[in-house]
Amino acid sequence: MFNLLKEKIENLPEEKRAAYNLAEIKRAFDFAEKAHRGQKRKSQDDYIIHPLSTALKIIDFGLLDNASIMAALLHDVPEDTQYSLNDIEKNFNKEIRFLVEGITKLGQIKYRGREERKLNIRNMIIAMAGDVRVILIKLADRYHNMETLDYLPPEKQKRIALETLEIYAPLAYRLGMGRVAGNLEDLAFPYVYPEEFNWLIKNLKERRKPLTKYLEGVIPLIKKRLEENEIYPLKIYYRVKHYYSLYKKLLNYDLNFERVYDIVALRIILQNKEECYQTLGIIHKYWPPLPGKIKDYIALPKPNGYQGLHTTVFCENKKKVEFQILTEEMYQKNEFGIACHWYYKEVARKKVKGKTIPPEEELRLFNQLREWKETFLKSPKKETSKLIESFKIDLLKDRIFVLTPKGEAIDLPKGATPVDFAYAIHTEIGDHCFAAKVDGKLVPLSYQLHSGEVVEIITQKKKKPSKSWLKFVKTSLAKRRIKNLLLKEKI
Numbered sequence: 375m376f377n378l379l380k381e382k383i384e385n386l387p388e389e390k391r392a393a394y395n396l397a398e399i400k401r402a403f404d405f406a407e408k409a410h411r412g413q414k415r416k417s418q419d420d421y422i423i424h425p426l427s428t429a430l431k432i433i434d435f436g437l438l439d440n441a442s443i444m445a446a447l448l449h450d451v452p453e454d455t456q457y458s459l460n461d462i463e464k465n466f467n468k469e470i471r472f473l474v475e476g477i478t479k480l481g482q483i484k485y486r487g488r489e490e491r492k493l494n495i496r497n498m499i500i501a502m503a504g505d506v507r508v509i510l511i512k513l514a515d516r517y518h519n520m521e522t523l524d525y526l527p528p529e530k531q532k533r534i535a536l537e538t539l540e541i542y543a544p545l546a547y548r549l550g551m552g553r554v555a556g557n558l559e560d561l562a563f564p565y566v567y568p569e570e571f572n573w574l575i576k577n578l579k580e581r582r583k584p585l586t587k588y589l590e591g592v593i594p595l596i597k598k599r600l601e602e603n604e605i606y607p608l609k610i611y612y613r614v615k616h617y618y619s620l621y622k623k624l625l626n627y628d629l630n631f632e633r634v635y636d637i638v639a640l641r642i643i644l645q646n647k648e649e650c651y652q653t654l655g656i657i658h659k660y661w662p663p664l665p666g667k668i669k670d671y672i673a674l675p676k677p678n679g680y681q682g683l684h685t686t687v688f689c690e691n692k693k694k695v696e697f698q699i700l701t702e703e704m705y706q707k708n709e710f711g712i713a714c715h716w717y718y719k720e721v722a723r724k725k726v727k728g729k730t731i732p733p734e735e736e737l738r739l740f741n742q743l744r745e746w747k748e749t750f751l752k753s754p755k756k757e758t759s760k761l762i763e764s765f766k767i768d769l770l771k772d773r774i775f776v777l778t779p780k781g782e783a784i785d786l787p788k789g790a791t792p793v794d795f796a797y798a799i800h801t802e803i804g805d806h807c808f809a810a811k812v813d814g815k816l817v818p819l820s821y822q823l824h825s826g827e828v829v830e831i832i833t834q835k836k837k838k839p840s841k842s843w844l845k846f847v848k849t850s851l852a853k854r855r856i857k858n859l860l861l862k863e864k865i
């Protein structure tokens with residue numbers, strides 16, 4: 375089975391292959407294979423198929439990092455086998471342990487469709503991951519689980535698909551991984567909204583065929599016109615919009631297909647930026663553009679880093695067609711996002727074949743990471759419920775994210791205690807808070823919580839808030855409630 379991974383790596387172009395150490399990867403594979411031996415997936419496959427598939431996806435993402443492949447292979451070991459994180463550190467190293475630990479922690483977070491928790495969870499993932507590679511491996515893990523979701527009981531299918539749609543696909547999107555985000559959404563769509571999915575498929579069937587046929591006729595025309603201007607595109611093809619993103623767009627247009635022009639769009643891949651702008655000009659020379667539909671995402675990339683020129687024109691027979699014009703490099707980054715940046719950052723830095731990383735590339739990576747965090751904190755507006763009113767840009771420094779035993783993320787200020795946690799869940803639980811367990815161990819009520827800890831509150835009906843609690847609670851909610859109750863007691 376290891377051959378799947380070996381062949382995939384051996385078939386990479388030489389400069390990329392250089393990022394991987396096959397002997398070390400084999401060692402991680404053998405360890406995982408032995409640890410999971412005898413375990414089966416719900417599909418009846420040997421369990422090792424899952425970590426192996428996760429590792430293969432890491433290569434598909436273009437993440438040229440050896441530790442990530444090894445961590446992908448080992449990611450379910452501490453959770454599901456007799457081997458612990460310490461065993462992983464002993465057999466491998468601190469870095470692999472750190473990555474696997476991150477993925478294991480993220481695995482404890484569960485989203486059950488409560489709107490106000492959505493932003494919490496996304497922030498928590500960022501805060502807890504600590505390293506973007508942890509999120510990338512988690513995305514690969516989730517991707518394979520989505521591909522094999524059919525084998526799970528319906529209730530679990532729905533929860534996992536919803537979590538994918540609301541948490542993981544947006545994460546992939548923010549990381550600039552357009553292809554992964556789109557595929558995750560399309561895998562989840564039929565489980566979360568089966569009726570809407572069926573409606574879309576039925577309506578698309580009759581529409582897409584004539585559309586693609588028409589575009590096949592346009593391709594030679596545009597090719598000829600570009601060649602007359604000595605522009606030789608690397609590729610011209612039509613791309614079909616992902617189902618879920620099409621459905622979301624239709625929702626904004628009264629479910630009217632006639633008003634969405636990019637169900638199928640023509641994509642032109644060119645050598646460089648200059649050719650992109652020239653091509654835009656040539657297209658507009660023959661086919662007039664629709665006003666307001668010309669988008670220059672090269673000069674002004676989308677917040678997630680997406681680049682390209684878009685225009686919708688009245689094409690042959692006055693049909694409206696969207697063109698997407700971009701370079702090969704832009705294409706790669708649009709599809710694979712931050713995983714590609716990792717390549718520039720890590721591999722190029724190691725001076726593969728004497729080439730060093732251009733400093734602007736590295737800068738762009740950090741800019742994107744920063745932007746990505748900021749976008750998360752600012753949007754979307756709808757989620758700005760009471761809970762997150764006080765969110766600031768420096769939120770990740772001042773807040774911690776802990777989990778309920780059911781895996782729900784609770785957002786608290788730094789230094790918060792189990793009592794704050796109890797009040798954040800429910801005032802009743804706060805009022806009768808008797809003892810607390812953190813990661814299964816009893817702790818004092820004044821214990822300062824850390825991100826990623828699982829907190830369990832033990833309540834007792836007769837227990838009442840004590841004045842001493844005021845000395846250590848951090849949230850205003852808890853303070854107010856305790857004071858109020860103490861006042862009542864006096865009267």
Ligand code: MN
Nearest residue numbers: 424449450515
């Ligand atoms: Mn897994």
